[in-house]
Amino acid sequence: MSSKRDLFSKYAVKVDLVKPKRTVFIIRPENVRPLFKDLIEQHGYESFYISTIVGTDLPGEGKIRLDYYVVLLPEEETIVVRTYLDRNNPVIDTLVDIVPGVFNGECETHDLLGIFFKGNPYLKRGFFVSLDIAEKGIYPLRKDSGV
Amino acid sequence: MTVTKVVEIPLVTTEVPIGPQHPALHEPLLLKVYADGEEVIKVEVNTGYNHRGVEKLCEKNTFYRDIFIAGRVCGICNTVHANCYVRALEYLLDIKPNNRARYLRVLAMELERIHSHMIINAIMAEIVGFETLFMQIMLDRERVMKAKEILTGNRVLGDYMMIGGVRRDIDEVKRARIRDLLVKLKPRIEFYKKVFEEDETIIKRLVEVGLLKPVDVTSHSLVGPVARGSGVRIDSRASDKYDAYDEIPFNVITRTEGDSWARMMVRWDETLEALNMCLYILEKLPADGNPVPDEKRLPRVIPQGESYARVEAQRGELTYYVMSDGKSTYPYRVKIRTPSFNNIINSAFMYVGLSLADVPVALTSLDPCISCMERVIVIDLEKNTKYKLTLKELAGGRV
Numbered sequence: 001m002s003s004k005r006d007l008f009s010k011y012a013v014k015v016d017l018v019k020p021k022r023t024v025f026i027i028r029p030e031n032v033r034p035l036f037k038d039l040i041e042q043h044g045y046e047s048f049y050i051s052t053i054v055g056t057d058l059p060g061e062g063k064i065r066l067d068y069y070v071v072l073l074p075e076e077e078t079i080v081v082r083t084y085l086d087r088n089n090p091v092i093d094t095l096v097d098i099v100p101g102v103f104n105g106e107c108e109t110h111d112l113l114g115i116f117f118k119g120n121p122y123l124k125r126g127f128f129v130s131l132d133i134a135e136k137g138i139y140p141l142r143k144d145s146g147v
Numbered sequence: 148m149t150v151t152k153v154v155e156i157p158l159v160t161t162e163v164p165i166g167p168q169h170p171a172l173h174e175p176l177l178l179k180v181y182a183d184g185e186e187v188i189k190v191e192v193n194t195g196y197n198h199r200g201v202e203k204l205c206e207k208n209t210f211y212r213d214i215f216i217a218g219r220v221c222g223i224c225n226t227v228h229a230n231c232y233v234r235a236l237e238y239l240l241d242i243k244p245n246n247r248a249r250y251l252r253v254l255a256m257e258l259e260r261i262h263s264h265m266i267i268n269a270i271m272a273e274i275v276g277f278e279t280l281f282m283q284i285m286l287d288r289e290r291v292m293k294a295k296e297i298l299t300g301n302r303v304l305g306d307y308m309m310i311g312g313v314r315r316d317i318d319e320v321k322r323a324r325i326r327d328l329l330v331k332l333k334p335r336i337e338f339y340k341k342v343f344e345e346d347e348t349i350i351k352r353l354v355e356v357g358l359l360k361p362v363d364v365t366s367h368s369l370v371g372p373v374a375r376g377s378g379v380r381i382d383s384r385a386s387d388k389y390d391a392y393d394e395i396p397f398n399v400i401t402r403t404e405g406d407s408w409a410r411m412m413v414r415w416d417e418t419l420e421a422l423n424m425c426l427y428i429l430e431k432l433p434a435d436g437n438p439v440p441d442e443k444r445l446p447r448v449i450p451q452g453e454s455y456a457r458v459e460a461q462r463g464e465l466t467y468y469v470m471s472d473g474k475s476t477y478p479y480r481v482k483i484r485t486p487s488f489n490n491i492i493n494s495a496f497m498y499v500g501l502s503l504a505d506v507p508v509a510l511t512s513l514d515p516c517i518s519c520m521e522r523v524i525v526i527d528l529e530k531n532t533k534y535k536l537t538l539k540e541l542a543g544g545r546v
Contacts, residue, residue, distance in 0.1 A: 020454065045366045046362055048365065049366070075386070101366055104492045140203055
């Protein structure tokens, strides 16, 4: 367990907490993909799963926050990999080719918040949001979307 | 004789739509199955027949109204949805319910697990053509529906959870009635488990159908009985020990076969575990005060912060992320991730190589919950060939 946490600590620029006692490792967006690559190489696919991806619009800061909730196995400890993207150009490398379990999360976050996961061929507007809203370029979970 | 002509027979791929309205499916979902003869070579999971938009709705309603919205994400697993959301708020408020409330919450959730597992096993029996078994299981399921009604006041939508406790207490008469119903139910569950273990038809249809290896489970983020049926021990009741799960004894059921049969057997064993837990709760129910808090004294504004609650729903790990800005009575962000969102959408790879007739069996073994899944519209495509119709267009026959 400690070695897995060490790996997250290695990339973290700051450590925070989400209640109840979920450790948050804040890392740079360009390090998210290398982190998961290292995790797979060093500990294997059976050592974790990505439970969910949570995107949150923070217009006051001009950022979109992206959280990957990761469950470490077999201890089943939930930790959070957090990164911040520029709200005007929210781009991050995809994980779908190395962790197929993020497929639904990346597609959802793209369509609802407008985050572009570079390298994910499945992203498409109108996947989740009804076409009349998608065609207007509205991302419904952005705070200024007016939805 | 010399060969003058070569006739090439092209590989013909047949597209077989299963759903969204189909006798083998009980909820609206479209599986676009591409088959070479009888063998499935590709499956696309197309959904969008139940789309609502609950997360946005939660942002537009108060923290307290959202308890009822959360309970309506899904009918069958409404109690766990409400529990998970309520606990996320309790983490922010630093409120802990008393012991009696924590035990009653587990009782409600385990009763829900029993009837949910029974219904999906009944549906599986129907899918494989064993309709008598379907009717028998559904008949016995009425006992647990009655028990849930006695506890929460409703057969299905309980609205039982509230911040700091539950909405109703039970007295000795109700305890005795629920216990009586469960005691009568137990031998029936044992009998159905035996049927699933021994019946030739069920064995032939389920064994080695829809195989999932442990590495497939974790890499595709599959959860719940689907994961445990492949030997991956994921159970947030055991790891997070929320409510009274740290005090009530139970076993985490796993199997190693990884097929549809293993997933159904995990559910039967979990039904028996849940039943024993309910009987334990009814016997040892603490009496440390009123489990129903005074709603008027609860704070309307939730302190600034973030919380992330997990619950082991019937179909697997269900999570709620709640963020409060500490200024208003509305949540800043609510993110719901249901087990079916992972289990159904990320599992299209599982069908490849099956025969067409096995597709409904494999899908049912995942216990799909479309209303849970379709808070958003999701498509699993290798090539982008998807569009969405409005209801008006659909009604007009444009498909």
